[in-house]
Amino acid sequence: DGRSAAEKHIHSGDVIVMTGGAIGADGIHGATFSSLALDENAPATAVQIGDPLTQKIMTDFLLEARDSGLYRAITDNGAGGLSSSVGEMAQMSGGATLDLARCPVKYPGLAPWELMVSESQERMTLAVPPENLDALLSLAARRGVLATAIGHFTDSGDLHVTYDGKIVACLPLAFIHDSLPPLRLYAVWEGARARPAWRGGMRADKRSAAPDMTTALLHLLQSPNITSKEKWVRAYDHEVQAATHIKPFAGTQEDGANDAGAIWLYPHGGAREHTAVVGCGMAPRLSPHDPYLMAQYAVDEAVRNVLCAGGDPDMLCLLDNFCWPDPVKSAKNPDGDYKMGQLVRSCEGLYDICLAYGAPLVSGKDSMKNDFRGLDKSGQNVTISVLPTLMVTAMARGRTGIARGADFKSAGDAIYLLGSPDVSFCASEYAHYFKAPDDAPLPLDSAKNMDMYRGIHGALKSGLVQSLHDVSDGGLLCAVAESMIGGRLGAHIDAMDARAGFGEAPARFIASVAQKDAPAFEAAMTGTDCRRIGQVSETPALVCRDMNIPLGDIIAAWKKGF
Incomplete structure (x- = not known):
C-alpha cells in the first residue's frame, strides 16, 4: 500500500x-x-x-x-x-x-x-x-x-x-x-597481556617442535578448526524448499569445503537471477594479542567467504555476535576492566572496518558473562573464561551462475594466490600446535582489500574463475588441500617454506583459472596482489618442495577430526 x-x-x-x-x-x-x-x-x-x-x-x-x-x-x-x-x-x-x-x-x-x-x-x-x-x-x-x-x-x-x-x-x-541509572563501567587497555591458566599462573607451553611440512599439514587438517564438519552439517536439512544454490559442500562427491551458502531468491519472490549469500568469520585467538585486529579479521573473513560464493562486496550487510568473558571488575573478577578494554577496542576495530568496507551492521547479539567459577575434580578452585570472541555474519546479494565453488575443476588449470604473500604465525593454527616465531599480527589495508574484492567479483562475473577459496585457518597449503578434496584432483605448488605454507594473514584467496583465461584474469587483477603459484594436476597428490602427499591421505586426515 x-x-x-x-x-x-x-x-x-x-x-x-x-x-x-x-x-x-x-x-x-x-x-x-x-x-x-x-x-x-x-x-x-x-x-x-x-x-x-x-x-x-x-x-x-x-x-x-x-x-x-x-x-x-x-x-x-x-x-x-x-x-x-x-x-x-x-x-x-x-x-x-x-x-x-x-x-x-x-x-x-x-x-x-x-x-x-x-x-x-x-x-x-x-x-x-x-x-x-x-x-x-x-x-x-x-x-x-x-x-x-x-x-x-x-x-x-x-x-x-x-x-x-x-x-x-x-x-x-x-x-x-x-528509572534505572546507567552503569558506570571502566575500561583499561595498555597493550596485550599473557592469558592466565585456569588455576592461575601462566600457561605451560606444550607445543611440539616444528615437524616436516608433510606431518604438519596432515596434523593441521585434523585440527578442530579445519577438519570436515560434514557429520554435523548433514544432521540438519539445508535443502528446505530446494532453493539452495550454493551448498555447504562442493565437488564431485559433494564432500569438499565451500566458504558460504547461497539461497536462490526466485522461489521466495525475488528476481530469477538473484541469490542471498551468507557466510561467517571469526578469529578469537587474536584477542589476547589485539582485539582491534581480532574484530577486523572476523569481518574480513566473513566478507571473503560471501565473495567466494558470488556475493557482491558492494551489496552486503553484517551481523555482530559478541561472546565475552565478564567485563565488569569485581572482587571475583579483578581483571574485568581489562576485559572491558578488550571489548572497547574490538568495537573500535569493528566500527573502523565497517566504515571502510561500506558494510552496515543490521543486527547482532551479545553474551557478556561467559565464565565458569567452581571446583575441579580435585577440589581446587578453577575459573574458565572464553576468549573474547566476535563472530561476524555477512549477507550479500549474489547472482546465479557466477560462483564456481571452492573445488578445483580441471587438470591443467593455473592456481593463483590472491592477496599479499606476507604472513604471520601470530595466533595461527600452526603456532597453536608447533613452536614458531613470535610474530606480530598483520594489520589490514581496507582500501587495498576492497579494490581486490571488486576485481575478484568482476572476474567471477566475466566467467574467468574456475574455483575460489579463501585462505584462513592453517594457511595456504590447507586451503589448497581443501580445494583438492572437493575436485578429487592434485596440485603442483611452487616450492615454499613452512612460513609461506602455514602462516596466516587476512585478505587472501586461492583461485584456479583455465589456461586460456589466464591472460584475461591477470589483466582483470591488475593493480592487486596476484601471483601464479602452481597448477591443478590429474595426479591425485599435493606436490610442493619435498612434499608429495597422496590425495587419499589428505582426505583421510581431513575427515578424521570428528
Whole structure:
C-alpha cells in the first residue's frame, strides 16, 4: 500500500496480537542467563526449545499480512518475551493493557510472571488496528498460524497486566524505561597481556617442535578448526524448499569445503537471477594479542567467504555476535576492566572496518558473562573464561551462475594466490600446535582489500574463475588441500617454506583459472596482489618442495577430526 515497511506507528486502541508458538517454561531467563556466570544452579529452562517449522509458517504469514497492511508495528518476543515486546511497543502509544490468561500455552501450570517473560524466536507481537483484526485472524487461520488478541494499546502511561481478572502488574512506562541509572563501567587497555591458566599462573607451553611440512599439514587438517564438519552439517536439512544454490559442500562427491551458502531468491519472490549469500568469520585467538585486529579479521573473513560464493562486496550487510568473558571488575573478577578494554577496542576495530568496507551492521547479539567459577575434580578452585570472541555474519546479494565453488575443476588449470604473500604465525593454527616465531599480527589495508574484492567479483562475473577459496585457518597449503578434496584432483605448488605454507594473514584467496583465461584474469587483477603459484594436476597428490602427499591421505586426515 506504499508504506515503508520499516516504519512503526501504534495508536491507542490498537489490538495486541501474539502470533507464532505457544508459551512454555523454556526460554525463561534466557536473556539474563546469557549474561550470568555458569554454575551448578544454572536453570535448564533458560534454553529455548526451537520450533523452526512454526517459525517458517509464521514468517510467511507475517510477510503476507504486512503486504496487505493488516498491522502497524511488529516486535519479536526474544529477550524478555512479552515484557519486552509489549513494554517497548507501548512507548509509541503511551501505554498498554494485557490479559495473560488469553495467551496460548504449551501446558497448564505456568505462573503469570512466567507467561510474561518466556522467550521464543518463533513468537511475535503485533499492533493491529481494530478494523483489521478479523482479517488478520482469518488469514492466520487459513495459513495454520496461531494468532491471539491478548490486549490493546492505550495512552494511560502504564503497562497494566492482568490474569483471570486480577491485576498482576501495573507499572508506569517512565519507571520501566527511565528509572534505572546507567552503569558506570571502566575500561583499561595498555597493550596485550599473557592469558592466565585456569588455576592461575601462566600457561605451560606444550607445543611440539616444528615437524616436516608433510606431518604438519596432515596434523593441521585434523585440527578442530579445519577438519570436515560434514557429520554435523548433514544432521540438519539445508535443502528446505530446494532453493539452495550454493551448498555447504562442493565437488564431485559433494564432500569438499565451500566458504558460504547461497539461497536462490526466485522461489521466495525475488528476481530469477538473484541469490542471498551468507557466510561467517571469526578469529578469537587474536584477542589476547589485539582485539582491534581480532574484530577486523572476523569481518574480513566473513566478507571473503560471501565473495567466494558470488556475493557482491558492494551489496552486503553484517551481523555482530559478541561472546565475552565478564567485563565488569569485581572482587571475583579483578581483571574485568581489562576485559572491558578488550571489548572497547574490538568495537573500535569493528566500527573502523565497517566504515571502510561500506558494510552496515543490521543486527547482532551479545553474551557478556561467559565464565565458569567452581571446583575441579580435585577440589581446587578453577575459573574458565572464553576468549573474547566476535563472530561476524555477512549477507550479500549474489547472482546465479557466477560462483564456481571452492573445488578445483580441471587438470591443467593455473592456481593463483590472491592477496599479499606476507604472513604471520601470530595466533595461527600452526603456532597453536608447533613452536614458531613470535610474530606480530598483520594489520589490514581496507582500501587495498576492497579494490581486490571488486576485481575478484568482476572476474567471477566475466566467467574467468574456475574455483575460489579463501585462505584462513592453517594457511595456504590447507586451503589448497581443501580445494583438492572437493575436485578429487592434485596440485603442483611452487616450492615454499613452512612460513609461506602455514602462516596466516587476512585478505587472501586461492583461485584456479583455465589456461586460456589466464591472460584475461591477470589483466582483470591488475593493480592487486596476484601471483601464479602452481597448477591443478590429474595426479591425485599435493606436490610442493619435498612434499608429495597422496590425495587419499589428505582426505583421510581431513575427515578424521570428528
